[in-house]
Amino acid sequence: MRLFARLPDSVEVGGRQLPLVATRYRAARGIRLKPCAITSSLKLSLPARGGVREALDLIERHRGWLEAQVARWPAPLPFAPGAEIPFDGRTLLIDWDAARPLRPVLDGDRLRLGGPLVGVRDRTRRFLLAQARAALVPATQEEAAKLDRKVARIALNDPVGRWGSCNQRQGSINYSWRLILMPAWVRRAIVVHEVAHLVHANHGPDFWRLVAEMDGRAGESRRWLARFGREMHAVGAETGRI
Incomplete structure (x- = not known):
């Protein structure tokens, strides 16, 4: 008997x-267990008190179910030499050589970079973030201008639950940098969706x-995201999300 579980x-x-990841909710009446592929974690909802045992x-009772769910998760795809990652609708090979300059350079379907091996992950991520910003900022301004906004x-950022969000009152839009991993037409659909919220704050007709x-x-694009969205969150991950 576990007296102090x-x-x-x-x-x-x-x-x-x-x-x-356990979270207590004051209004919770029971316990909920949810495997999360995006964060590679198990989420547990508990009532305000007790429920640990x-x-x-x-x-334990659902271990077989958990194993079946986890087996369907996309495998982590770390930013490492030789890795092939999605980028702008194509595949990009991380081509590292310590003798090269630190700064990553896009060369066709190769991302060439050098410097210490230990920094490959961070330099690759910063490159992708810069590419995402270079693609998303002008695209957003262009679509907003069409609506006179x-x-x-x-x-x-790197949110878990959404690819973009819009604050109509402030006129601000947030995106996931992972949009740069997607085909341009999928990325544009996210931009259009968020820009449209500058006109309509809700999801009405x-x-x-x-x-x-x-x-x-x-x-x-919504069908593409439903099918491949999880895989985008596995990019750059070691055992879970980066």
Whole structure:
């Protein structure tokens, strides 16, 4: 009998050690367990008090289900020499040689970079962030101009739950830098979606009508994201997200 049960920091599932992220909710009446492919973790929702022993039992009873879910997750794709990563709708080979200059250079379907091996991950990520900014900022301004709107601020982050967001009142738009990994037409669909929120703050019929008028491939892009979105979050990851 476990008199003083405590939740572990991680749980082994299918040969992978996954962080266990537990959150207590005052209004929660039960315990919920959810494997999250995007963060490569197990999310556990608990009531305000107690429930630890029950949560541990829940994990054990559902271990087979958890293993089946984790087996379907896309494999992590670290930024490492020889890795082939998605980039702007094509595949980009990380071509590293210590003798080369530090700064990554795009050469066809190769990203050539040098310097210490230990910095390849960070330099590759900074390169992709810069490429995302160079693509998304002018595209956003161009689409906003079509609607006679101005964007006061454009920011790039690495959110878990969405590819973009818009604050209509502030005139600001946030994007995931991972959009640069996607084909240009998918990336444009995200831009159009967020710019349309400068006109319509909600997802009502008028909003979707405007999106359809601006982008004839909006539906196709949503299907692409539903199919490949998880894989974009695996890019640059070691065992989970970067």
